[in-house]
Amino acid sequence: MELGIVLPQPASDAPTPANLVETTIEQARLAVGLGVRSAWFAQRMDFDAIALAGLVGRELPELTVGTSVVPIIGRHPLVVAAQTRTTQAATGGRFQLGLGLGARNFLEPLFGVTEPRTITQLREFLTVLDPLLRTGEVDFAGQTLTARTAWSGHLPGAQPPPVLVAAMGPKALRVTGELADGTLPYLAGPKTLAEHVVPTITEAASAAGRPAARVATLVATVVTDRAEEIRARAVQEMAFYETIPSYRAMLDREGVARAGELAAIGSAEQVAEQLRAYRDAGATELVLSQTTLGNTEEQLRTWQLAEQARDW
Template identity: 30%
Template sequence: MTYEIQFCLGLTHHSWARAADPVAAVDATLRAIRVADAAGLDSVWLSEDPDGWDAVAVLAAAARETERIRLGTGVTNPYLRHPNLIAMSVATVDWLSGGRAFLGLGRGQAEWYSRALGVRTGRPPEVLAETIDLLRQWWRPPGRASSTGHFHVRDWARAIGPVQSHVPIYLAALGPRALRVAAERADGLLVADFASVPYLRRLIPTVRSWVAEAGRDPDSFRFYVRTGIVVTDDPEPVLERRKNQMALVNALPGMTRQIEVPGFDVPAIMARVREVMRTNEVLEAGGAFIDIRQVADFAAARRLIPTELVAAVSLVGPAAEIRARLRELAEIGVNGVFIAPPGERDAAEYAALIRDITP
């Protein structure tokens, strides 16, 4: 069975962090979302880290400037936002957008919260399961929830619920326990960047079988993959930049699982990258991405990461090549992929680009 591929836009706070002109940075972000909306993209996902922007505030602004695109976090977590805050934030975006909100949820990096921000983290997979259960209680009548787990919610009622009768929740997960939580409770899975085809060939049927075991419909369960598609006839500079992203994010604990490429000892490569990035040192002190960036040797990390490895797990290249690779992803069950922001393209040009790579 081949699944129809939908295109998504993923945005981070990084453009704001580098911006000399805040007004221009905000305008560029909202313009990108408007163009994606007009070009027919399925959804926009805004990342949320404890050292960055408030993703929900940006989504709320975008809700009033768009008409059809779905709006969600990509992702937030129950340590940065208590489940009650998540419930009210997503419901508010749903009202502002006329029923287009969704939630991208993950565990975050526990060290940031427990060591630097004084947040009790418990067992993350259990906390994620409890969070989803609480949200489902608050988002259906009568909007009242209780929990005896990590949060100890005592019969708390909410006056405002979402417009949608069912708000989609997509879980970002890599470990087996978190994947089980996704299969049993969520509407889909968000797979991290640099996921290889061999990994996805194993992951998707496994998770679908767990969805069925939970008595749910596996065909309605969605798989979104952060692909960062870039259409170009000169892929080398893009791949070199993507090495920075791999070094920063995939050096974190557990983040190499989805990088399975024959001929490369990825765990060994990333262990050396972790050393020059000083990832473990920063995490031990409770530091965040901003702290890693200040001490990391990105040039050394790029030298350690083979360009061929990055190319194997990146959708970067000519349109025909990307179209063929997307066809393969659709055949193994991927429902949604992420494409680079439009940049200077208008909606018609962005739409034409997407048509050119659609299988």
């Protein structure tokens, strides 16, 4: 099974922008040396995840890079498509575009969106993005956006990358199965994957005549000898997600009260057993996140699981 990582970033107030890029490349180089072959970058407000993925991927030809995730609120598909084609060309076809609706209570104050029609917006964004990535051309006018190209936007050497959506609710999963290549669920435990995420997106992809959808599942993971201490930290640091309705619904489906309960924490053997439960529930690949819950040594031990996971 393929196992990737969300590459942690330095604190935004620590390095200069140039040092942030250099430090991230060195982190990625270290991860590659430990067997990691795919790295994902979360979008923040102080740097662009698509651009950073391109810089890292160009430096490390062994590494597939992706975003997990770029919120579509506040972005136009014409711009995202141009960024994506550039990064795909720069990495020689090793880019994966991860998109998300974003947490409404976080993004609305930033972008001034007062009446978002999220599912319609997702459908129209993906409807516009697909031809832009394939041909560089689009002519679309919908309820939430308009997109027209005055000239061909095709970039030689930039084949369409996989597009995955951090979809969780049934409507978002159905749109994703119909119009994208897969999903990037977070805080979707094994029960939720098996009973909700996998069957919903699989049915939608099949009905649309698309290949089986990828289910690249993000799991907060730490290999450690301090399991009790790290678990307590995970419960505290991940509590934010419990206040977001979409994540709260996933936790309720799984039957857990705290987001931190879904973190895979313990020895390498214990963590491997927890991660295999996601595989058995239908995850096609795993992405380890929140490794900054541990120290540097624990982070490296966690990354070493990537090599072992190929034999699972």
